[in-house]
Amino acid sequence: MKTPLCDFDHEKLAELMLSMGEPKYRADQIMRHVVAFDRYDAYTDIPTRLIAALKEKYADVPLTEKTRVEASDGAVRYLFETLGGDLVESVFLPHNYGNSVCVSCQVGCAMGCVFCASGYYGFKRNLSAGEILAQVLYIARDKKSCGGVKKVVMMGSGEPLANYDETVKFIRLVTSPSGINIGMRSVSVSTSGITDKIEKLANDGFCGTLSLSLHAATDEKRKKIMRVAERYSVKETINAMKKFFDKTRRRVVIEYILIGGFNDTPADVIQVKSLLKGLCCHVNLIPLNPTDNCDLKPCSRKHAYEFCKMLNDAGVSATVRRSMGSDVAGACGQLKNRTVLESKTK
Numbered sequence: 001m002k003t004p005l006c007d008f009d010h011e012k013l014a015e016l017m018l019s020m021g022e023p024k025y026r027a028d029q030i031m032r033h034v035v036a037f038d039r040y041d042a043y044t045d046i047p048t049r050l051i052a053a054l055k056e057k058y059a060d061v062p063l064t065e066k067t068r069v070e071a072s073d074g075a076v077r078y079l080f081e082t083l084g085g086d087l088v089e090s091v092f093l094p095h096n097y098g099n100s101v102c103v104s105c106q107v108g109c110a111m112g113c114v115f116c117a118s119g120y121y122g123f124k125r126n127l128s129a130g131e132i133l134a135q136v137l138y139i140a141r142d143k144k145s146c147g148g149v150k151k152v153v154m155m156g157s158g159e160p161l162a163n164y165d166e167t168v169k170f171i172r173l174v175t176s177p178s179g180i181n182i183g184m185r186s187v188s189v190s191t192s193g194i195t196d197k198i199e200k201l202a203n204d205g206f207c208g209t210l211s212l213s214l215h216a217a218t219d220e221k222r223k224k225i226m227r228v229a230e231r232y233s234v235k236e237t238i239n240a241m242k243k244f245f246d247k248t249r250r251r252v253v254i255e256y257i258l259i260g261g262f263n264d265t266p267a268d269v270i271q272v273k274s275l276l277k278g279l280c281c282h283v284n285l286i287p288l289n290p291t292d293n294c295d296l297k298p299c300s301r302k303h304a305y306e307f308c309k310m311l312n313d314a315g316v317s318a319t320v321r322r323s324m325g326s327d328v329a330g331a332c333g334q335l336k337n338r339t340v341l342e343s344k345t346k
């Protein structure tokens with residue numbers, strides 16, 4: 001398979017140009033096309049002999065849009081097809097303080113969280129840093145007239161810390177001043193809690209926002225919905241988040257999906273408060289988005305606000321996440337799963 005040009009940073013592109021006998025400034029020209037998500041036919045400032053040589057080994061873009069669903073609030077869920085035919089979802093979320101894009105980092109997911117549609121067909125492969133970056137570049141180009149993209153959230157399909165090297169490379173590419181140049185503080189990484197990699201991420205210089213998908217405050221309860229809880233206890237996971245804060249001084253985010261009758265009672269408030277004691281964090285409450293293959297009960301928005309008030313009264317900083325794009329094929333992974341299902345039944 002051809003390597004996509006967006007897998008290169010400026011330095012590596014410059015090395016490539018020199019190795020091809022080209023002047024170094026070609027790297028600047030090509031980088032501009034890469035950031036603009038141009039196809040080769042738009043490389044009008046590049047000699048045709050160089051384009052022909054590049055075409056032999058390198059792909060201009062690593063994914064194409066297969067379909068999209070647009071919500072009434074402006075959110076758009078995109079389904080992309082990679083060069084190898086894999087399907088990848090991304091979401092554009094418009095905000096008046098800066099539009100964001102939620103990207104996928106794997107094809108499928110091995111973590112098997114029961115409330116999530118992304119892992120329904122299991123794990124297929126890691127996406128390369130360039131394939132993750134391409135989701136941002138494509139959407140930035142598509143939404144240029146609406147202000148482009150200012151923030152990136154790694155909260156789509158896949159566990160970023162299970163694709164650690166490509167995640168770190170992606171963060172470097174997306175924040176590079178010679179690339180699309182998103183500020184590091186505008187990059188969020190969401191993990192189900194791969195504890196040793198949380199500490200490594202801080203040590204490797206990430207100082208954006210780290211979100212932990214907690215969803216239950218005891219090991220017993222968490223094991224019922226998240227396979228990762230079999231490997232790491234909630235205490236060691238929260239300790240890793242504390243170390244991340246100590247290293248970066250960045251307040252962390254605790255994601256908590258509210259599942260009706262499972263983790264939304266006054267007893268859960270006490271457990272959450274006790275577990276998070278001493279951690280500089282904000283709790284993001286998300287009423288469960290029902291998926292096609294999951295029989296967990298949703299929690300009403302009204303009850304979500306009641307639960308939030310109980311947490312606030314207990315001294316825990318928490319808010320209910322604004323529902324955006326809930327009419328763009330529901331939760332992460334569902335548009336892909338429905339598309340796969342439709343193609344099988346045709």
Ligand code: SF4
Nearest residue numbers: 109111113116119158
């Ligand atoms: S919630 Fe995240 S880690 Fe869990 S299965 Fe879904 S994509 Fe994977």
